[in-house]
Amino acid sequence: MASATGKSFDIALIKRLLKYTRPYRPTFKLTIFLTVILAVLGPIRPILISYTVDHFIIIPKVRELTIFCLILVGLLGVETIIQYYQSYYSGFLGQKVVKDLRQQLYVHISRFKLKYYDRTPIGTLVTRVVNDIETIAEIFSEGLLSILGDLLKLVFVLIAMFAVSWQLSIACLLPVPFLLIATNRFRHGIGKSFKEVRNEVANMNAFTQERITGMHMIQAFNREEIELEKFKEINKKHRNAHIRSVWYYSVFFPIVEILSALSISLMVFWASRDMIVNAFSTATPGMIIEFILFIYMMYRPMRQLADRFNTLQMGVVSSERIFKIIDADESLEDKGTKTANAIKGNIVFDQVDFSYVDNEPVLTEFNLNIREGEKIAVVGATGSGKTTVANLISRMYEVSNGHIYIDGIEIRDFSLSELQKSIGIVLQDVFLFSDSVVNNITLKNDKISYEQVVEASKAVGAHEFIMQLPGGYEYQIGERGTQLSVGQRQLLSFIRAYVYNPKILILDEATSSIDTESEFLIQKATEKITEGRTSIMIAHRLSTIKKADKILVMEKGKIIETGTHAELVDKNGVYKKLFELQFSRDGS
Ligand SMILES: Nc1ncnc2c1ncn2[C@@H]1O[C@H](COP(=O)(O)OP(=O)(O)O)[C@@H](O)[C@H]1O
Numbered sequence: 001m002a003s004a005t006g007k008s009f010d011i012a013l014i015k016r017l018l019k020y021t022r023p024y025r026p027t028f029k030l031t032i033f034l035t036v037i038l039a040v041l042g043p044i045r046p047i048l049i050s051y052t053v054d055h056f057i058i059i060p061k062v063r064e065l066t067i068f069c070l071i072l073v074g075l076l077g078v079e080t081i082i083q084y085y086q087s088y089y090s091g092f093l094g095q096k097v098v099k100d101l102r103q104q105l106y107v108h109i110s111r112f113k114l115k116y117y118d119r120t121p122i123g124t125l126v127t128r129v130v131n132d133i134e135t136i137a138e139i140f141s142e143g144l145l146s147i148l149g150d151l152l153k154l155v156f157v158l159i160a161m162f163a164v165s166w167q168l169s170i171a172c173l174l175p176v177p178f179l180l181i182a183t184n185r186f187r188h189g190i191g192k193s194f195k196e197v198r199n200e201v202a203n204m205n206a207f208t209q210e211r212i213t214g215m216h217m218i219q220a221f222n223r224e225e226i227e228l229e230k231f232k233e234i235n236k237k238h239r240n241a242h243i244r245s246v247w248y249y250s251v252f253f254p255i256v257e258i259l260s261a262l263s264i265s266l267m268v269f270w271a272s273r274d275m276i277v278n279a280f281s282t283a284t285p286g287m288i289i290e291f292i293l294f295i296y297m298m299y300r301p302m303r304q305l306a307d308r309f310n311t312l313q314m315g316v317v318s319s320e321r322i323f324k325i326i327d328a329d330e331s332l333e334d335k336g337t338k339t340a341n342a343i344k345g346n347i348v349f350d351q352v353d354f355s356y357v358d359n360e361p362v363l364t365e366f367n368l369n370i371r372e373g374e375k376i377a378v379v380g381a382t383g384s385g386k387t388t389v390a391n392l393i394s395r396m397y398e399v400s401n402g403h404i405y406i407d408g409i410e411i412r413d414f415s416l417s418e419l420q421k422s423i424g425i426v427l428q429d430v431f432l433f434s435d436s437v438v439n440n441i442t443l444k445n446d447k448i449s450y451e452q453v454v455e456a457s458k459a460v461g462a463h464e465f466i467m468q469l470p471g472g473y474e475y476q477i478g479e480r481g482t483q484l485s486v487g488q489r490q491l492l493s494f495i496r497a498y499v500y501n502p503k504i505l506i507l508d509e510a511t512s513s514i515d516t517e518s519e520f521l522i523q524k525a526t527e528k529i530t531e532g533r534t535s536i537m538i539a540h541r542l543s544t545i546k547k548a549d550k551i552l553v554m555e556k557g558k559i560i561e562t563g564t565h566a567e568l569v570d571k572n573g574v575y576k577k578l579f580e581l582q583f584s585r586d587g588s
């Protein structure tokens, strides 16, 4: 990261960010205009005060004094109002830009293929979408425009100072080299510790996200203590990084105070001495007050610039990360044009190779032929590749080599949405959103009516159980469906697949044992839902396996046996062993 050292500001990156202000061009221009006006108005007040002191106080003139005081109050009023609008609009602009950027990022990552999510910690992505984007907002509210404002203020104050008296100006500027040194040190130090803070925030998000998701595991295995220790460690690093940044501030600010006091002393000393010893002195008492104000006006932007460059820099780092995600093309290729309306459901795997991780093949030269309407049961040990086969048919993952055809058409030639519409999937882990039962079934597809949902539930045999929930179909399921049993969740996902009426059904049965009642319901539901469609059932239940037209036995990514239950038992091979191991206790 180029900006980590604080050396470079990526102009191209800033330009790219500024592009996002395009829809808000008038606001952007107005904000810049207000920023310039503010900088110009700044030095006018000290000049007026100086004039007032020298001309209406030292030589007392009450009427003029009153008028000038009123003008000063008026000027201050105008400045305040402009300052208000300037801050408001720059903040406004930042939030608008960030809203657009966040939305773009969200839409973008929601198209990413699953492979991307396999290798990116969710917590990190959350940090990108939430925290990093917020830092970019600050580029607008506290970064760019304020830097411009500060620089302009500084320029105008210096011009005014030298115009009034170059001697006094030089006296004021003598301590400035020390300020520059201090500022530079500060900027580096604080930049580094801010970066640490942000890294720790990302770490903490990733950690917390993962542990909370897996909390039942942590508790079940009594890992609370160990996990707490890890959390404490991250928390400590986070605190230390923060404290370091606080330390830099608490050293830097007093240094600036001391240096500005030094400037004032030098200037006052020089001016007074000049007035006393030099008969032709141009210095006046008004000028002393004027320069005291100038000094404050000069130091404030210099002090703030250090801070603002950091804000800018952090914003730049954040935008680098965000743009990296936005530029990453991790979406599934969706160039297919074939519609899937008339799909019958013939599936062919032709010499398919696949690996999740490079050089760790899961399937090699895998072949499979399923005729329309066939009910296939896939069995095999955990990790033998059953779920993978299912993932590939619906293009959740892309084959590395070989082809998958549906009705003779390569699946890549279907448009992705068409393909996915014709394949219903009931996954091993049923994912439920924290929403009502009915919304979890329709997934908010408004083409599916409430009546259809009820009808489907009745067909699948889940209507009774849903009606027993408080609120029935409107029952609010907690996040990830934690209040429902495994069997109940599975039933909901059956209805989900059923209402979409897909031509091909993939059913990844949950391995975990479920109660007899759910077992019975699911058995019935399975029969109902597989009726009249090509069904691939990754089966753990004997009832499912026995009813299948064909059983595929998988081992290490290969099909090693094929046949009906009776045929395979007769064959006395792997299936027979598997069958005896898995189902002997069922007594059937
Ligand atoms: N998302 C993934 N990333 C990396 N490897 C995976 C992923 N999913 C599965 N695998 C690996 O692929 C192999 C097959 O897994 P899978 O198809 O889930 O088996 P099964 O469903 O038969 O239990 C296993 O070795 C597993 O570790």
Ligand SMILES: [Mg+2]
Residues within 6 Å of the ligand: 386, 387, 388, 428, 508
């Ligand atoms: Mg599996």
